[in-house]
Amino acid sequence: MRRVVITGAGTVNPLAQDVDATYAAFAEGRCAIGTLDIRDLDRLSVKIGAQVKGWHPEQHFSRQTLPLLDRFAQFTLVSARQAIAQSGLQFDGALADRSGVVLGTAGGGLNTTDDTYRSVYAEGKNRVHPFVVPKLMHNAGASHVSIEFNLRGPSFVVSSACASSNHAMALAFQMVRSGAAEVMLTGGAEAMLSFGGIKAWEGLRVMSQEACRPFCLTRSGMVQGEGAAVFVFEDYEHARNRGAEILAEVxxxxxxxxxxxxxxxxxxxxxxxxxxxxxxxxxxxxxxxxxxxxxxxxxxxxxxxxxxxxxxxxxxxxxxxxxxxxxxxxxxxxxxxxxxxxxxxxxxxxxxxxxxxxxxxxxxxxxxxxxxxxxxxxxxxxxxxxxxxxxxxxxxxxxxxx
Amino acid sequence: MNVEQQIIAVLAEQAMLDPSDITTDQPLAALGIDSLGLVETIFALEEAFDITIPFNANEPLAQSMDLSSVDALISAVQILLAKKAA
The missing domain is CATH 3.40.47.10 (Thiolase/Chalcone synthase)
Structure with a gap:
């Protein structure tokens, strides 16, 4: 069986908007959890979360592209750009046909769903933006990565709640290892910090209202975050032959x-x-x-x-x-x-x-x-x-x- | 129906029992109501009485209200109804 290595990584998450700054935040033990800045916060009993702050999508996407991109797809695409840039890969010819995208997400374009439901149910509007469907679909992020980088092999999305990304990366790993693909973009994204996304979790009574304290006696539950990370999984021989920097072996x-x-x-x-x-x-x-x-x-x-x-x-x-x-x-x-x-x-x-x-x-x-x-x-x-x-x-x- | 009867009706529906089979001294566990069932019961009581019952499933010992038995639930709801009326 082939060996699989990671040759690129990218991320947008509440701690930072690239990998090196995320490492720095991890190393200093910084916490990105704070009071949420979202609409109708006064109607939520859970008021904390880890949001991606200082996010300016117009800096990353054109006027034509942005209406197609839910927040989760924006995080996905920017992460993928970083990962591919680090890998140094260009996808054309046979390599493009043998490379794909498998990403994990639990909620997909949940902000789009939330906003659109609000406009038709609460605000009584009878017209919705024409791109609601391509924007909210779970595979939107994977599809945009495939389109932007000409990845023409197997691409799809895995949804298994909190294990979605790990399932996606496990599959990507198996696909490269088996020879079904040469390179797979993989990882996952979530942008669930909307009124509806938090309200749903609130109902289950497992959310903390003060902090996330794993393994601690005084732990009081989950705190939601948002963001993405995307990796380049590549056949080891392929990476070695082109002299790529190898970050780790899967x-x-x-x-x-x-x-x-x-x-x-x-x-x-x-x-x-x-x-x-x-x-x-x-x-x-x-x-x-x-x-x-x-x-x-x-x-x-x-x-x-x-x-x-x-x-x-x-x-x-x-x-x-x-x-x-x-x-x-x-x-x-x-x-x-x-x-x-x-x-x-x-x-x-x-x-x-x-x-x-x-x-x-x-x-x-x-x-x-x-x-x-x-x-x-x-x-x-x-x-x-x-x-x-x-x-x-x-x-x-x-x-x-x- | 008075408050006690209403609460017993909610519990009976949750536990799939006849209301007459529920006595106020029973712990909820004895009715077969598990942790997920308790969360659903609390939701049903909040809806029935238009109250908010404080409960975090992660801190079973640190709850501000005892919700472990039929009696305890009845008095918790009565306290919250009195607060609401005040």
Whole structure:
């Protein structure tokens, strides 16, 4: 089987609007969670989130393009531009036909849906903008990336709630590894911080009204974020032959389904996904220096995930560093695994482990090395990134340094 | 229906029981109402009485109101109705 490497990365997220500034924010443990700036905030009981601030789409897109782009697609395209620029790839001829885009998103063009429903239901308008459908569709981001960069191979979108990005990247990895594609653009995006997007989460009563404190005794729930990250996954030989800079190797992926509850996580399902990723990557637990946890800050996830890591890692769970960067950038739902993969790349390339910020008191049920509040230096050669979705769908990636 | 009867009707519908099978001393767990069922029950009570019941599923021990039994739910709703009337 072919080996798969990452040769480009790009991002727009609440911490920063490129990869290097995101690394800097991770390293200093900066938190982008604050009071939301959205319409009708007074009618929400959850008033905090991690928004992409200082976003000026007109700086990135023309008057003709912008009406076609929901916020999630804007984040996607700008991230993809950065990733492709870093990779140095040009897609034409046979390479274009053998390259595609697989992205994850849970809500797609939710701001467009929200705004349009408001105009027809609340404001009684009978006419909507002609581009509502191409703007709100889940595949809009992937399609625009394909169009802008002439990617003519397999392209589609994966939607598995909070595991969407990890499922997308797992598929992209498998497609390059199997030879179905030479290069895949992959990752994910989410822009759910609209009145309707937050109101829906509010109903479930799992959201924090003060902070995201993963693995902490005083944790009080999730905080939503928004943004995107996109990566270039490339066949290793192809990358080597053209002298590309290789950021890391995608070593393995593990996917499982709990087949039990629609919202409560299963330790058993998560354990299997982690174990499958390690086996797929040919890694022993003691080879792994860092786990980017799903770590949502809910009572249920963090306890269940701790147990899963303990079961999958055995004795190695005592020393592996584990952190949840959701404490800084919030939960990007379908885009979260993509942004979190950046913390994995930072660990492998810079030897800096992003912290779990907002951490106050240890919880005996979450007794891992959670890198509280301050980044740590550590030489790691392999990392794991977890994503466990509502609906019991789990996807775990394993990366190796090059 | 008085407040107590209305609450029992909501619980009966949620638990798929006959209202006569529900007694006020029962914990909600005994009615087969799990954590997701509790969230749905709270929503139904908020809708029925036009009140807001404070509840975060992540902090079961730190709730400002006891919602663990039929009795507790009834008194919580009565307190919130009295606050609303005041």
């Amino acid at each position: 070593a393995g992926a593990g996917m499982s389904s709990d087949a039990s509850d629609i919202v409560m996580p299963s330790t058993e399902g998560a354990t299997r996904a982690i174990g499958l990723a390690l086996r797929d990557a040919g890694l022993a637990p003691e080879d792994v220096g860092y786990i980017n946890a799903h770590g949502t800050g809910t009572a249920a996830n963090d306890k269940s995930e701790t147990a899963a890591i303990r079961t999958a890692f055995g004795a190695a769970a005592e020393r592996v560093l584990v952190s949840s960067t959701k404490s800084m950038h919030g939960h990007l739902i379908g885009g979260t695994g993509a942004v979190e993969l950046l913390a994995c790349l930072m660990a492998l390339r810079q030897g800096i482990i992003a912290p779990t910020v907002g951490y106050q008191r240890p919880d005996a049920d979450c007794d891992l090395n959670v890198v509280p509040n301050m980044a740590r230096q550590a030489k790691v050669t392999a990392v794991v990134s977890n994503a466990f979705a509502f609906g019991g769908l789990n996807a775990v990636l394993a990366l190796r340094g090059m």
